[in-house]
Amino acid sequence: MRNHEVSQGHNRVRLELGALSVAGLAVLAGWLGFPVAGWAEDATSAAAAVSYRDIPQLGGSRNIIWVIAQLHLLLAGFVLGVPIFAWLCEIVGWKTGEKRYDKLAKEFTKLLTSSYATTALFGGILLFLLIGFYPKLMTYLTDIFFPSFVAYCALFLLETATLYLYWYGWDAMLEGRAKVLHLFLGFLLNVFAFFIMVIPNSWATFQASPVVIAEGSSLARAWAATWNPTWWPVNIHRLIANVVLGGYICGAYAGVRYLSAKTAEEREHYDWMGYVGNFIGVFGLLPLPFAGYWLMREIYQYNQQMGITLMGGFLSWLFILQAMLIGVLFLGSNYYFWLGITHRIPGAETKYKKPIMAMLVILLLCLGVWMTPHSLVASLEEARKLGGTHHPLLGVFGVMSAKMTVANLMILVTFMSFIMYWRAGKDETATWAKLARAVMSGVLGVAAIVVIVLGVWGYFVPAIVRINYFSVAQVLIVLFVMLTITPLTALLLKSARTTTEMVWGRMPPRAGYALVLNAVMVILLMTLMGYARSSSRVHWHIYGVMRDSSQYAYSPALGYAAAFMSLNTFIFCMLVAFIFWVATMGDKAKAGGHGYPAMAGGSQELDRNQ
């Protein structure tokens, strides 16, 4: 009963604050909408002939769309990533019986209600702006995709109803078969969320890789346009990226709370939470480059010109920045694992110092190769001025064969960091432990050698052979390593004896900053690749079909774009911080100014009621 009252109080506070935040954002929408209304008056005379509208006083239509669309996409990624994260945690809690996982899942689900509304609000603003700024394009897309608009609305209704049941039914479905039903609701929530993601993906990917739309029923035309060559690669890439985003944002939240923790209990809790967030982030990060590679391959197959624009044209330097951000993300994630080994496991520092140093050196070397540009220029005139486009020594690292190799090696090293962390402080007592360790070492060593050999061999075969066979083989080898060593380690540790208990809450402050850095890197990467995807269409709204004839038909240079990426990242971080603050405000009040809030299962109130 008391728990129910507490829950009601929280809900009231949240609803009031949610209403305030919605009202605030509505004012923002009105502020943006006001000039549009004024402009629309001018446009009425032109009626349906209007192709573009603009608000130059607010920075121009393209920039406004850039900010709103990016924020909507990041929030959508968050809203779709958190249910996956929460559901995974709930399953772990259910299977292991550890209540803290269930609490963590519940409290992250709580965020969904407020962030869901904010995401929808930004989606609404984006839609109004698109209709206002690009009427001709939107008419064209509506004509093709109208049936999917209807499906999208229906899915939103289902998603909302499921979210209500999932969140409000949490406490009523804690045990037994009711819990299984709750888990099923979580599954449904993610299924609906997945389809809510893939439908807009079809609109965006159609713009990049349109297909010929034959005559037929509106449903058949919409389906034909939806099933375009880059639709599924983008779906899979975004699905995995959302898991990564959800995990690292959880980690960043834990990092901030850890830094400001006042008691040992708080430090222990947020240290553990940071570990879970980082783990899920890395779990998603490892297969993400494979999905990215598949997407890039499909782009090349769809249109060589678009692929060249991305990888060898004016966007080629973007991929150096991408390598830098991914490199920092890999380093940050590994660094957090290494800090965990040396600070949470007493006595482990000396034992793991050498392997950690070796892994650091490998990661830095790989990053150096990955960041080596292929060519420094894009035009013949510039090449003539420089007397060539390749560095005589380092140029050899600038090609895809080298980059694929080091990307796979970095994934292997990160995976081994995790395995090392998993096994630290435990004595493997199984009779076959020695054999298992030898097998694992052998698999890892052979895989690394084969990946390098294929990488070197890739220089001497036609590109088509390298792309179709060697690169795919490298990816499969790394996946094989993960799928072999993970279950083997799990079996090995099942009977292992813990020699040193893990001590939570002893991480240095830089661990908290590392978690924040990882989240910022993921968000920046999403903004960077959003710019790449949009710019790869060059001066086309719909590639090869509808040309952009507005004054904004050009793609800005990287420096200008990076300023927008940074701005969008900062605004998004502040929005997420605001959502977290709103969601935990009521809990802090209930905690009476001491202890830590219910966020992520830290509620003393909830603990007492378990």
Add this chain to the structure above:
Amino acid sequence: MSEVVLLQLIGLGVIGVGVLILLFIKSRFPRVIGFVMIVLGTFSLVALSVPQMASLPPAEEKFDVASIKTANDMAVIGQKIFFSKGQCALCHSIGPSESARCPDLKGIGAKLSREFIYESLTQPQAYVYLDYRHEGPPKEYPARMPHINKNPIGLTNNEILSVIAFLQQMSGEPITVSPSEITADGKPAPVPAAVPPAKGKSKSKSVKKADAGLVAMVHGQ
């Protein structure tokens, strides 16, 4: 002040504010904001330090039929198209180049007939479709060369003829394209019948292995 300098100053300013926050504010949350500002400012500065290349929409070469008097006029326009709307220089070089992804076009106008060049531009898959550069039976060989008369590049017939004029002139050959072939609407003329390339190469599936490399080169591989 250029846009890049202005953005660099803003980036430095953001980093400066972040550093000041870390130096003088003890409260944790503002310190995290300061840290994020430093990261974002640094990222912006790095992005500003790489070559700044914007992608401008290609200028549409307007054909004033009345102004084209000679074949040389066509070659001049063809050169502009080669380096702009046609995007040929993105892959092809004129003269040896390490960065060229596709064959060097130096002297191509002397090696191939205009009809064959036309076909290579508009039907890149028409001639070479088997790859012999591996062991075993030949396989289908997807040409990298895009259909130049279709979107996204979409050169008009007049523009394609001008590019051919440029390629011939650049190879020191007499220009066989005539201004009289320029049409007012610029629509593609009917595709010429497949014509064997110059220098006696036959159009056949059974291209000899020894020839495959050269033939592949012709169509952009």
